Amino acid sequence: MITAEWKPIEEMVGYLRGHKKVLVIGCATCVAECAAGGEREVETLAPLLAMAMQNDGNPVEVKSATLERQCEPEFVEAIAEAAAEADAIVSLACGIGMQLVAERFVDTPLYPGVNTTSLSLREEPGLWTSRCAACGDCVLGLTFGLCPVARCAKSLMNGPCGGTRTDGMCEINQDTPCIWRLIVERATARGRLEDLTQVRPPKNWSNSPAGGPKRMLREDLRS
Amino acid sequence: MANNSTAEFQPRITLLYCRQSLAPEVKPVQGSRTGQGFSVRLVLLPCSSKVQLPHLMRLLEQGSDGLQIAACPEKACQHLVGSTRAEKRLNRGRELLEQVGMGAERLGLERGAGLSLEDLMQMAGRRADAARALGPNPMKGV
Ligand code: SF4
Ligand code: SF4
Numbered sequence: 602m603i604t605a606e607w608k609p610i611e612e613m614v615g616y617l618r619g620h621k622k623v624l625v626i627g628c629a630t631c632v633a634e635c636a637a638g639g640e641r642e643v644e645t646l647a648p649l650l651a652m653a654m655q656n657d658g659n660p661v662e663v664k665s666a667t668l669e670r671q672c673e674p675e676f677v678e679a680i681a682e683a684a685a686e687a688d689a690i691v692s693l694a695c696g697i698g699m700q701l702v703a704e705r706f707v708d709t710p711l712y713p714g715v716n717t718t719s720l721s722l723r724e725e726p727g728l729w730t731s732r733c734a735a736c737g738d739c740v741l742g743l744t745f746g747l748c749p750v751a752r753c754a755k756s757l758m759n760g761p762c763g764g765t766r767t768d769g770m771c772e773i774n775q776d777t778p779c780i781w782r783l784i785v786e787r788a789t790a791r792g793r794l795e796d797l798t799q800v801r802p803p804k805n806w807s808n809s810p811a812g813g814p815k816r817m818l819r820e821d822l823r824s
Numbered sequence: 825m826a827n828n829s830t831a832e833f834q835p836r837i838t839l840l841y842c843r844q845s846l847a848p849e850v851k852p853v854q855g856s857r858t859g860q861g862f863s864v865r866l867v868l869l870p871c872s873s874k875v876q877l878p879h880l881m882r883l884l885e886q887g888s889d890g891l892q893i894a895a896c897p898e899k900a901c902q903h904l905v906g907s908t909r910a911e912k913r914l915n916r917g918r919e920l921l922e923q924v925g926m927g928a929e930r931l932g933l934e935r936g937a938g939l940s941l942e943d944l945m946q947m948a949g950r951r952a953d954a955a956r957a958l959g960p961n962p963m964k965g966v
Contacts, residue, residue, distance in 0.1 A: 610923045644878035648885035649924050655962050656925035 602631040602722075603695040604729050605638060605715035607646070614653050616712040617689060623663045624687035625650065625714065626680060626702065628671035628694035635729055637715050638693030640667040646693065646714060671698025677705050684709055720751070730777075737808030737815075743801065745787040752780035758804055761785070835955040837864040838883050839948045841894035842872040844902050847938040859945050862952035866944065872896070872933075873906030877917050884921070884930060887964040890955035892947050893933040900937055907935070929954040930961070 617623055625647045633639025647665040654661045666683055669676045671694035684690060684706045692699040696717040703711040721729040734751040740758070741748060750756045754773035760781030764772030771779045788794045806812065843852055852868045865888075869875065872895035880891055893914060895907035911933055918928035932954065934947050955961075 610920070641876065641878055645881050645920070648878075648881035649920055651885050651966075652881075652921075652926050652963060653924035655966060660966065 602634050602720070603697075603717060604635040604719045604721040605632050605693070605695055605717045606635075607637060607642075607693075607715055608713060610649060610653050613650060613691060613712065613714055614657050614659075616710075617650070617654060617661060617691070618657070618659050620689040620710075621661055622687045623650065623654075623661045623689050623691060624680070624683050625663060625665045625691045626671065626693065627665075627667040628669075628698050629667055630670050630672075632694055632698075632715065633667075634723065635721070638695075642693055643667050646691075650691070668694075668698075671695075672701055674701065674705070677701055681706075735810065736804075736806070737810075737812070738805040740804065743796070744784050745791070745793075747780055747784045747787065749780055749784065752777075757781065758801075833956060833960055835862045835889035835952040835960075836887065837862055837890045837892060837948045837951050837955065838867060838888045839864050839892045839894060839944060839951070840867045840869050840872070840875060841939075841944055841947075842869050842896055842907070844871065844900075845894055845896045845936055845939050847940055850940055853941060857945065857948075859949050859952065861956075862949060864945065864948040864952075866948075871901070871903055871906045872910040873901070873903055875910045875913065877913055877920075880914075880917050880931060881920075884926060884961065885963055887961050887966075888930075889958075889961045889964075890930045890951040891932070892951035894939065894944060894947055895933055895935050897935050897937050926961070927958040929958060 625643055627638040627640060627643035629639055636642060643665050647663045651661065651663040664683055666680050668679060671677065687709060690702060690709055690711045691714045692702055692711055693714045699711060699713055719731045720733040720735060722732045724730050731751040733748055736750045749758060749760060753760055754771055755762055761779055765779040765782050766772060766775065769779060769782050771777045788797055846852060854866055854868050856863060856865050872893055875893055883891055893910060895910055898908060901907040914931060914933050918931050921930055922928045932951050936943060
């Protein structure tokens with residue numbers, strides 16, 4: 602899922618100074634799963650923002666809504682009336698959902714209530730960890746199903762780097778396993794360690810975010 | 825800020841209590857009561873784990889000066905981890921309240937078993953003391 606985390610409330614207060622009617626919106630999909638922008642978080646943040654703005658000397662009226670999906674135009678229509686009444690929108694959806702809302706209600710300032718951070722897995726309750734960086738040239742078939750782009754601190758294609766801690770954790774973050782150690786372990790368990798010694802052509806990074814804005818076109822699906 | 829000086833300020837507390845924390849002979853009560861220097865609204869919960877942040881934040885937005893949760897002792901929760909989870913949520917709520925300038929002490933949790941109505945009133949009174957130190961809820965009358 603796409604994960605996000607709340608911005609500091611102080612930052613949101615800074616955005617909202619001078620506004621009077623604020624609409625806080627969430628999305629019941631990815632950001633609900635990562636407990637940043639679902640209904641529960643929206644209904645927690647809305648009163649908190651009202652209190653924060655009151656204490657800041659800039660009282661605002663805060664309304665709230667949670668959309669089924671903030672990244673689909675049909676669902677965004679559900680807030681058309683509430684958006685027309687608001688003079689600012691705070692969105693707790695990922696950057697994709699936020700931008701669709703900003704496009705639809707172009708005269709109403711939209712402010713991010715979250716930072717969109719990763720494509721992660723909920724590993725345990727309350728813990729999400731990166732699994733993919735949308736690199737555009739997936740190498741999972743070569744790395745035994747473990748992503749070195751998202752899960753190695755240096756995105757090495759030929760690790761480990763040599764800094765792996767003695768307990769197997771990454772030298773950059775002691776709470777994160779060295780993914781290359783796990784790749785080597787899995788290759789060894791399958792009796793395929795030799796595969797990792799093969800020389801491969803360079804990875805195609807031009808299809809990654811570093812290659813510029815992505816435009817995916819499928820003529821067969823267009824009307 | 826508010827018209828009430830701290831001396832006159834009679835905090836309005838909401839006390840949410842777990843039904844299981846009461847002594848067996850105590851009949852659960854709901855509604856408003858007046859204590860010494862404060863008033864309290866008693867709200868009965870089937871388990872303290874029912875406490876969710878949106879409810880707590882709305883109560884404060886609506887002008888409660890303080891919220892007190894009465895939960896069972898940690899090992900005595902009928903849902904095993906219900907009151908532990910409630911406490912974790914509450915701690916997050918306290919952090920958020922500090923961030924928005926309301927003061928963490930407007931929200932608290934106490935544990936107890938075999939409680940009487942008098943015990944609940946005392947718990948509410950302790951939250952009222954904490955709220956008194958913070959002054960009236962700035963959202964009052966908004
Ligand atoms: S290799 Fe690229 S596409 Fe595949 S999981 Fe890793 S980041 Fe995602
Ligand atoms: S210790 Fe492992 S995960 Fe960390 S940077 Fe080195 S190779 Fe990557």
